[in-house]
Amino acid sequence: MKVIIIGGGLVGSLSAVFFGQRGHEVELYEYRQDPRNTNLSAGRSINLALSARGRTALRAVGLEKDVLDSAVPMCGRMIHDPKGNTSPIIYDPVYNNCIYSVGRKHLNEILLDASDKLPNVSLNFEKKLVGVNPATGVVTLKTKDGTVDDVTGDLIVGADGAYSTVRRDLMKADPINFSQTYIDHGYLELSIPEHNNHKMVQNHLHIWPRGQFMMIALPNQDSSWTVTLFMPLSCFQSLKASSDVLGFFATHFQDAIPLIGRDNLVNTYMSNRPSHLVSIKCSKYHSGSKLIIIGDAAHAMVPFYGQGMNAGFEDCTILDDLLHNYKYSTAEALEAFSRRRNPDAEAICDLAMYNYTEMRDLVNKKTFLFRKATDDF
Numbered sequence: 001m002k003v004i005i006i007g008g009g010l011v012g013s014l015s016a017v018f019f020g021q022r023g024h025e026v027e028l029y030e031y032r033q034d035p036r037n038t039n040l041s042a043g044r045s046i047n048l049a050l051s052a053r054g055r056t057a058l059r060a061v062g063l064e065k066d067v068l069d070s071a072v073p074m075c076g077r078m079i080h081d082p083k084g085n086t087s088p089i090i091y092d093p094v095y096n097n098c099i100y101s102v103g104r105k106h107l108n109e110i111l112l113d114a115s116d117k118l119p120n121v122s123l124n125f126e127k128k129l130v131g132v133n134p135a136t137g138v139v140t141l142k143t144k145d146g147t148v149d150d151v152t153g154d155l156i157v158g159a160d161g162a163y164s165t166v167r168r169d170l171m172k173a174d175p176i177n178f179s180q181t182y183i184d185h186g187y188l189e190l191s192i193p194e195h196n197n198h199k200m201v202q203n204h205l206h207i208w209p210r211g212q213f214m215m216i217a218l219p220n221q222d223s224s225w226t227v228t229l230f231m232p233l234s235c236f237q238s239l240k241a242s243s244d245v246l247g248f249f250a251t252h253f254q255d256a257i258p259l260i261g262r263d264n265l266v267n268t269y270m271s272n273r274p275s276h277l278v279s280i281k282c283s284k285y286h287s288g289s290k291l292i293i294i295g296d297a298a299h300a301m302v303p304f305y306g307q308g309m310n311a312g313f314e315d316c317t318i319l320d321d322l323l324h325n326y327k328y329s330t331a332e333a334l335e336a337f338s339r340r341r342n343p344d345a346e347a348i349c350d351l352a353m354y355n356y357t358e359m360r361d362l363v364n365k366k367t368f369l370f371r372k373a374t375d376d377f
């Protein structure tokens, strides 16, 4: 079977490994440059939390160890109160299960390298999908110099992210329910430099919950930390001058100022705009026997449950299982994928939305309850 994968992000590149290892002829088309040849970290979050469902998918293609070797374990949350006091909430005190912080670029590179090693996989960068015909499996691609080419596949896998062109054309061809919700909150990434790493309690996901907004920090392999400030877009807009930013941090995140550094904080804040957060649901995910969407193209979610990539990786495992079990009768396998995946994908989108309230607010109450409980002994 000839499989065309659109999108060489995390989910598309893992999908290429799955199909490649099964011996299919795979062509992957990615609009951006090969990340292995650039220092730029494409787009969103610099690091991500990898959890059990993502690890299961990586294990299935023999890459779990490679990824975990360079990942930083996070065994719990470390809550920072407004006065700078910290208190841990361990995720799994009984079995010590943890989640892992992984670099997006590094993970993407591991997946691309693994697919590149397979002789039946070809990776094509700087080729943008401009249209797909779900009935014929013809995809139209445009290169930077404006050249337009058609290629045909037996199966087209759209892993082209939240603003998917594959989904756009799928929706033209089939009756699809679709909803897109932007939340009023955005995010901005800051950083704690390596030289301040010793001031952070290691192996935790740090959270500064403040009710209407919050900040989190995840460790990087190079000992720096990526800090993400989530808050209403109106709050971002209200902090116009450097003094506003410093005043806001002095009130709400006082202990984070020396960690991030005053100049670093002000320079990063003033030279970047907050990004929007979108949640996308759609049903179904396939058309006939030739087209399927996976990952954010099928179910983008707000990041508060740390499951967008993990759920996309799980899509790869489920699609692989179904195709194999249906003996590559793609019409049946794709139909089964839509049926099976939709309730779970929508549930995780809802959980992700809910977990913002949990992380920015309820977590405070739980810390309080936890303290009360321990005080009682």
Ligand code: FAD
Binding pocket: 006, 007, 008, 009, 010, 011, 012, 029, 030, 031, 032, 044, 045, 047, 048, 049, 050, 127, 128, 129, 130, 159, 160, 161, 162, 163, 164, 165, 187, 228, 294, 295, 296, 297, 303, 305, 306, 307, 308, 309, 310, 311, 312
């Ligand atoms: P993408 O990563 O968007 O990749 C799509 C690829 O398709 C891109 O490379 C793009 O260039 C390419 N493309 C797009 N259009 C075309 C076209 N027309 N032609 C060719 N190529 C095209 N998830 C977690 O599991 N854990 C976390 O901790 C976590 N943290 C997050 C934090 C933030 C702030 C955000 C915003 C998201 C977070 N996520 C997290 C979610 C995660 O980033 C996404 O779920 C994941 O990146 C989805 O991967 P994808 O490959 O489906 O889509």
